[in-house]
Amino acid sequence: MWKTFLAFVVKEFRHILRDKRTLIIMLGMPIALMLIFGYAVRTDFQEAGFAVWDQARDQHSQMLVERMTASGYFLQKATVQQKEEMEQLFRQGEIKVALVIPPSFGEMLEKGVPTQLQLISDGTEPNTATTLLYYLNSILLTYQRDLSEKRFGPLPPPNISIEQTMVYNPELKSTFMFVPGVITVVLMLISAMLTSLSIAKEKEKRTIELLLISPLPPLLIIVGKVLPYILLSLLNGLIIIGMGIAIFDMPMHGSWLFLILSLVLFIMTALSLGIFISTKVNSQQTALFASLLGLMLPTVLLSGYIFPIESMPAPLQTISNITPAKWFIIIIKGIMLKGIGLKLLIKPVTILAVMTFAFLAISWKNFKIHL
Amino acid sequence: MFTNSIETRELTKKFGSFTAVNRISFEVKQSEVFGFLGANGAGKTTAMRMLTGLLLPSSGQARVAGFDVYTQPEQIKRSIGYMSQKFSLYQDLTPTENIQFFGGIYGLSYKEIRRQSKELIGKLGMEKIAKKRVGDLPLGWKQRLAFSLALLHKPKIVFLDEPTSGVDPLTRRAFWEYIHQEASEGTTIFITTHYMDEAEYCHRLSIMVAGRIEALGKPSELRKEFQTENMDQLFLKLSQKDLVRQNAARTN
Numbered sequence: 001m002w003k004t005f006l007a008f009v010v011k012e013f014r015h016i017l018r019d020k021r022t023l024i025i026m027l028g029m030p031i032a033l034m035l036i037f038g039y040a041v042r043t044d045f046q047e048a049g050f051a052v053w054d055q056a057r058d059q060h061s062q063m064l065v066e067r068m069t070a071s072g073y074f075l076q077k078a079t080v081q082q083k084e085e086m087e088q089l090f091r092q093g094e095i096k097v098a099l100v101i102p103p104s105f106g107e108m109l110e111k112g113v114p115t116q117l118q119l120i121s122d123g124t125e126p127n128t129a130t131t132l133l134y135y136l137n138s139i140l141l142t143y144q145r146d147l148s149e150k151r152f153g154p155l156p157p158p159n160i161s162i163e164q165t166m167v168y169n170p171e172l173k174s175t176f177m178f179v180p181g182v183i184t185v186v187l188m189l190i191s192a193m194l195t196s197l198s199i200a201k202e203k204e205k206r207t208i209e210l211l212l213i214s215p216l217p218p219l220l221i222i223v224g225k226v227l228p229y230i231l232l233s234l235l236n237g238l239i240i241i242g243m244g245i246a247i248f249d250m251p252m253h254g255s256w257l258f259l260i261l262s263l264v265l266f267i268m269t270a271l272s273l274g275i276f277i278s279t280k281v282n283s284q285q286t287a288l289f290a291s292l293l294g295l296m297l298p299t300v301l302l303s304g305y306i307f308p309i310e311s312m313p314a315p316l317q318t319i320s321n322i323t324p325a326k327w328f329i330i331i332i333k334g335i336m337l338k339g340i341g342l343k344l345l346i347k348p349v350t351i352l353a354v355m356t357f358a359f360l361a362i363s364w365k366n367f368k369i370h371l
Numbered sequence: 372m373f374t375n376s377i378e379t380r381e382l383t384k385k386f387g388s389f390t391a392v393n394r395i396s397f398e399v400k401q402s403e404v405f406g407f408l409g410a411n412g413a414g415k416t417t418a419m420r421m422l423t424g425l426l427l428p429s430s431g432q433a434r435v436a437g438f439d440v441y442t443q444p445e446q447i448k449r450s451i452g453y454m455s456q457k458f459s460l461y462q463d464l465t466p467t468e469n470i471q472f473f474g475g476i477y478g479l480s481y482k483e484i485r486r487q488s489k490e491l492i493g494k495l496g497m498e499k500i501a502k503k504r505v506g507d508l509p510l511g512w513k514q515r516l517a518f519s520l521a522l523l524h525k526p527k528i529v530f531l532d533e534p535t536s537g538v539d540p541l542t543r544r545a546f547w548e549y550i551h552q553e554a555s556e557g558t559t560i561f562i563t564t565h566y567m568d569e570a571e572y573c574h575r576l577s578i579m580v581a582g583r584i585e586a587l588g589k590p591s592e593l594r595k596e597f598q599t600e601n602m603d604q605l606f607l608k609l610s611q612k613d614l615v616r617q618n619a620a621r622t623n
Contacts, residue, residue: 206455206457209455213423213453215476215478
């Protein structure tokens, strides 16, 4: 009895050990997840860009800004003199927060009069806004404590409070974050994963040979395969955006035409990835694994959808940069929440276009050779 | 003018240092049932892929339906039909949907597809199951449907890749009758099989061993030439010859 059972177990182990791909996934997946969660999922920030509107220009206001920079959490990107400059920086995505220091800040601090700083945050990233407020608060507390220690006499302790204001998303609605995220994940799932699965299925069942033996040109085979997915994905994207606006009060400040064109662009990027995967694999199972690991994981974890990119270590930030989802989320938030056009979004749009083109070119070469 | 449906001269395919097809020469006449036999790995599939325009030869010449395999693969694809027992139909589509798809990709008009589809379903007696998925049908019916689909666009030549594998002897017998009927109407049949008894049904045949054609002719001629009683013995004889040669090469 035991001997039979053992023989069976040994056979199963041989299957697993022989199948290198499954083995890599089985052992690699937990390691990859641990690394990603351990590093990417930290909510602490490093060097979040900020701008200062210093109306006091005294010793204390300068000290405060210095301390912010010294903390390592903030990185000063600009000094501004007026509201418009600040808004411009927010639109460009240069800064996450802006600090407004009121006139005679230092004077009031010396006298012990309560003063108030204003922290303006980018509401399209609610998690980031909350975390940065918390950092600033703790920097201020330390600063006040240090001041008290230096001072003697009957003066009341320094008293600084922070008023937080949001641009774009004053109520800090998480909807604004998850709608772009859901669109990205769904489009990746439908366009990339289903495309790669459906092509892999034709290869696995060898029906692809019937298509290749027919007078259909290879280009037509590919276009014919992906067209239904393009249409379905577009429909899906519009349904999610419609729901976001109608049910979850997502604003739509930008151009619809630009939004739809961006959707089509991202769908094309996802499809080109799907086609690329399918030229590399021969079975549906492998296609599924490759899509899950290569596409879904980065899309969910590294696109900035759930975890802020700024707090990831450099290697993961690099991976994040080559994740199409990251750029699409920037575009969609820019259009819907900030109402900006192609001029300010030219970088993410170009990156997606180049990625699409590159993947299609590589796939085309593979397709010709292998089929 | 080409009177032969298929002509090859010294057709060769090399993959790196491995020669899969080694200088094969043969011709197939119009309306002929030509058997292309050989053990697995003998090079049958590679040769067939070259003849159907899927693979470019390394050297040698071949013409299919009068078209050159190097320069006119598109014309060849339009002139041939293809069927394999293993993957000729979409299992998740119904017979009618399969007919519509294959009719469509071979450029038949909607009217023609509708007409053929009705005719075929009637001819095959599939009225009751026309709306069922192909995957749920018995193998014999799938096979007849696949064969009919390969003929849908009235090709000059039909390539049948082990069309009878896995089918019971009675159904195989019936299938060969369809093949001969089709050939008598002018279609050239190029068929691979590993059932040696089926070789007797062919007008002429070739046997490939290790990339070469070792026997070529009518079944009766071949039996006489190799002094065997049936095709099974002939095949064994050729294989043994190959084994002896391989061993000799190894000891050298």
